[in-house]
Each structure stands twice: as structure tokens, then as C-alpha cells.
Amino acid sequence: MTIKKAIPNDHKILTEITKKSKAHWGYSDEQIxxxxxxxxxxxxxxxxxxxxNLIVEGKIIGYYSFFHESENTIxxxxxxxxxxxxGKGFGKILMNDFLDRMKNSNAQKVILNSEPNAEDFYIKFGFVKVGEMETSIKDRYLPIMELKINRIGEIENA
Known part of the structure; x- marks a missing residue:
């Protein structure tokens, strides 16, 4: 198992992973x-x-992506x-890799818009809900979550 930087030609498999993973939560093909x-x-x-990308036995099975939203916010x-x-620990592996990268960055906080079904996953890593964003589905909101990182690179619970 390895985690390595994606290359542009990975775009089709990453799109497939995204759509299949999203559909896992019970969304219809039409909604996807x-x-x-x-x-x-x-x-x-x-x-x-x-x-x-997270690669297991030569196959990309997952990924994460991030960018600087501002100088101190990822x-x-x-x-x-x-x-x-x-549910087999691969999301945790990806999140831990991401958080390790954040410890070595100048970021003071990480933000994300969570899939509602994944909110508890992020809470386990110390993220807290700081708001909600309405979606195109009536009465469905994305939790807006945040994780503070202190100056010496440790992850804090907010």
C-alpha cells in the first residue's frame, strides 16, 4: 500500500471513485x-x-485532495x-496522511464541506461543525467543518 501524488491521467479513475463512493450513501443514479x-x-x-492517491496491490482505491483557500487555511x-x-480503515489511512502533511505546512486550520453521512468520520479526527451549507436537495445540508492546527504543527481539538 502506498500514497502518491496523482498525475493528470488519473482523472478518469478518480472521477469513478468519487461517483461510486458518493452513490454508496444511497443516492440515486439520477442524483449522481x-x-x-x-x-x-x-x-x-x-x-x-x-x-x-491510495494504491493497494497496484490499484487506486481512494484519494484525497486539498488546496490553500487562504494563506493560513487549507x-x-x-x-x-x-x-x-x-469501513476497512482506508479512509483513516488517507486522513492520517493528509494530517501529517498539514503538520508540516503553515496552515493554521483545515476546513471542509462534509457529506452528511461522513460527518462522524471527521469528528473522530477532531473536526468540529462550524456551520451548514444548503444543497440542491430539499432539506439536505452539508456540514461545514473545521480543524485548528497550532503553530508547532500539532492538531488541536477546536
Whole structure:
């Protein structure tokens, strides 16, 4: 198992992982299609954001991506694992790798918009809900979450 930086040609497999992972939470094929533009990972996205793949037995099974939203704030934009690997610790491996990278950065906080079904996953890593964002589905809101990082690089509970 390795985690390595994605290359632009990974865009199709990363889009497939994103859509399949999202569908895992019970969203219909029609809803996934409506969200397609938001679930598509382009070559340009990989070229301009920090994207890291989780590779098991030569196959990409998950990934995460992030970017600087401001000088001191990192946005964790995506963290997805293929459905067959959900609940087996691979999301934790990706999150720990991401957090290790944050310890070595100048970031003071990490923010993300969580899939509602994944909110508890992020809470386990010390993220706290700081708001909500309305979605295109009636009465569905994305938790806006935050994790503070102190000056010596340790992760804090907010």
C-alpha cells in the first residue's frame, strides 16, 4: 500500500471513485448525474490542486485532495474510497496522511464541506461543525467543518 501524488491521467479513475463512493450513501443514479459536474475530477484539477492517491496491490482505491483557500487555511476538498474499501480503515489511512502533511505546512486550520453521512468520520479526527451549507436537495445540508492546527504543527481539538 502506498500514497502518491496523482498525475493528470488519473482523472478518469478518480472521477469513478468519487461517483461510486458518493452513490454508496444511497443516492440515486439520477442524483449522481445531477451532481456530475461537482463529482468530476479533471486533468486541470489534478494539475492545480494537491491530489494524492491510495494504491493497494497496484490499484487506486481512494484519494484525497486539498488546496490553500487562504494563506493560513487549507480546504480538504475531497476524500473518497471505493465502496468495497469503505469501513476497512482506508479512509483513516488517507486522513492520517493528509494530517501529517498539514503538520508540516503553515496552515493554521483545515476546513471542509462534509457529506452528511461522513460527518462522524471527521469528528473522530477532531473536526468540529462550524456551520451548514444548503444543497440542491430539499432539506439536505452539508456540514461545514473545521480543524485548528497550532503553530508547532500539532492538531488541536477546536
Amino acid at each position: 448525474e445531477i451532481w456530475s459536474q461537482f463529482l468530476t475530477v479533471s486533468k486541470e484539477y489534478i494539475e492545480t490542486k494537491s491530489v494524492y 480546504k480538504l476538498d475531497n476524500l473518497f474510497v471505493l465502496p468495497d474499501f469503505i
